[in-house]
Amino acid sequence: MTAHRFLPTGPLTGRIRVPGDKSISHRALMFTALAMGRSRIEGLLEGEDVLATAAALRMMGASIAQEGDAWVVDGVGVGGLLEPDGPLDMGNSGTSARLLMGLLASHGFTASMVGDASLSKRPMGRVTEPLSQMGASFQSAGNRLPIIIEGAHPAVPIEYRLPVASAQVKSAVLLAALNTPGTTRVIEPVPTRDHTERMLRGFGVDVAVSEQDGERLISITGPADLEPCDVVVPGDPSSAAFFAVAASVVPGSDLVIENVGLNPTRDGIYKVLEQMGANIEELDSREVGGEPVADLRVRHARLSGVEVDPALAPSMIDEFPVLFVAAALADGTTVTSRLEELRVKESDRLAAMATALSAIGASVEEREDGLVIQGSAGAPLAGGGPIATHLDHRIAMSMAIAGLVSRDGVAVDSVDPIATSFPNFMDLIDEAAR
Ligand SMILES: O=C(O)C1=C[C@@H](OP(=O)(O)O)[C@@H](O)[C@H](O)C1
Numbered sequence: 326m327t328a329h330r331f332l333p334t335g336p337l338t339g340r341i342r343v344p345g346d347k348s349i350s351h352r353a354l355m356f357t358a359l360a361m362g363r364s365r366i367e368g369l370l371e372g373e374d375v376l377a378t379a380a381a382l383r384m385m386g387a388s389i390a391q392e393g394d395a396w397v398v399d400g401v402g403v404g405g406l407l408e409p410d411g412p413l414d415m416g417n418s419g420t421s422a423r424l425l426m427g428l429l430a431s432h433g434f435t436a437s438m439v440g441d442a443s444l445s446k447r448p449m450g451r452v453t454e455p456l457s458q459m460g461a462s463f464q465s466a467g468n469r470l471p472i473i474i475e476g477a478h479p480a481v482p483i484e485y486r487l488p489v490a491s492a493q494v495k496s497a498v499l500l501a502a503l504n505t506p507g508t509t510r511v512i513e514p515v516p517t518r519d520h521t522e523r524m525l526r527g528f529g530v531d532v533a534v535s536e537q538d539g540e541r542l543i544s545i546t547g548p549a550d551l552e553p554c555d556v557v558v559p560g561d562p563s564s565a566a567f568f569a570v571a572a573s574v575v576p577g578s579d580l581v582i583e584n585v586g587l588n589p590t591r592d593g594i595y596k597v598l599e600q601m602g603a604n605i606e607e608l609d610s611r612e613v614g615g616e617p618v619a620d621l622r623v624r625h626a627r628l629s630g631v632e633v634d635p636a637l638a639p640s641m642i643d644e645f646p647v648l649f650v651a652a653a654l655a656d657g658t659t660v661t662s663r664l665e666e667l668r669v670k671e672s673d674r675l676a677a678m679a680t681a682l683s684a685i686g687a688s689v690e691e692r693e694d695g696l697v698i699q700g701s702a703g704a705p706l707a708g709g710g711p712i713a714t715h716l717d718h719r720i721a722m723s724m725a726i727a728g729l730v731s732r733d734g735v736a737v738d739s740v741d742p743i744a745t746s747f748p749n750f751m752d753l754i755d756e757a758a759r
Pocket residue numbers: 347348349420490491492493494496518642643666
């Protein structure tokens with residue numbers, strides 16, 4: 326474990342560019358691997374989570390190689406994945422594990438999946454349940470990794486109403502549907518990130534999306550063919566959020582974050598920061614790879630506490646840890662609720678952030694489903710640490726941002742997990758603080 330102390334800094338200025346979107350990068354590799362023929366991916370996030378997806382797809386027959394700044398994938402076609410000759414190691418990545426389980430569910434072979442200590446604690450029943458209905462079988466202790474997956478061929482189509490607002494569960498069922506004869510339908514009562522639907526359409530799959538009584542119905546009729554594609558991955562709004570908060574809370578900052586994906590199913594953090602009084606300007610709004618993108622100019626501003634609308638949660642689910650940091654430095658009280666999902670991420674993010682922020686001098690009340698935070702009205706928090714990051718990149722990066730405006734700095738027990746989603750995070754802090 327590489328411990329590190331993040332020290333108070335001067336203004337963040339200039340222009341930075343965050344790496345490619347993690348959700349889109351996983352899907353880009355999976356879909357190009359399922360297309361028959363050669364595809365190229367530009368802007369792929371080269372983080373450990375995405376590389377775990379690439380390694381697993383290689384073990385199942387896809388050829389994936391780096392060519393300069395791009396990645397070239399020779400796909401095997403839907404139904405063409407091969408039985409891997411060893412366990413698929415998903416590392417720290419829930420998205421890799423759950424989406425690939427969906428893919429494997431409708432391939433007629435057996436595979437095993439393992440993960441790190443954090444991933445091995447996370448619930449997989451949410452995907453094994455619908456995938457079992459489709460005919461796959463799973464062996465595990467308590468629906469946790471390690472898991473042995475026996476795919477069904479042919480799998481059977483289902484209609485499935487999502488019991489949790491989860492794009493990973495939605496995507497697992499839709500990926501299984503690609504190699505399942507007949508029409509599989511997912512009913513989504515609460516919208517979640519829609520990259521799977523958007524991207525599959527880009528690969529030529531007929532994804533039918535309609536709305537009924539406020540719910541989204543998404544159907545795929547299989548077996549479906551994917552056409553090889555050139556994919557451009559926009560910058561990750563979840564990674565950019567660390568710098569949007571940092572520039573908002575470090576006095577004197579004026580920072581441009583280039584090429585930030587602003588898909589409406591992902592942009593909740595920017596809406597909430599604006600409600601808090603953040604000064605965020607969208608420049609050069611455009612489309613990249615079928616996704617809305619802009620450069621964000623973020624200037625320091627006095628933030629005020631807010632009551633965060635729980636309906637926004639799915640569109641900012643990974644950004645709560647860093648929002649809690651903004652709240653700890655704002656004027657007044659921030660109240661968050663209905664965030665039970667945060668307890669089953671890489672760590673229990675409500676508990677981890679309540680403990681971490683309290684340890685550096687913030688005033689935090691942990692409730693069952695959210696945190697209530699009294700802000701410091703812009704006064705630097707005392708700092709301290711070492712903070713336990715629990716193998717969770719977002720806890721490490723959030724507490725790094727807290728360190729930038731602390732009195733004594735904030736130490737974290739390990740910066741290693743940051744490489745899962747944002748390998749050049751520390752370099753970009755240095756670049757912006759120069
Ligand atoms: O589909 C995806 O790419 C993701 C969905 C979200 O998880 P859930 O589906 O568990 O909400 C999110 O937290 C994760 O970082 C990426």
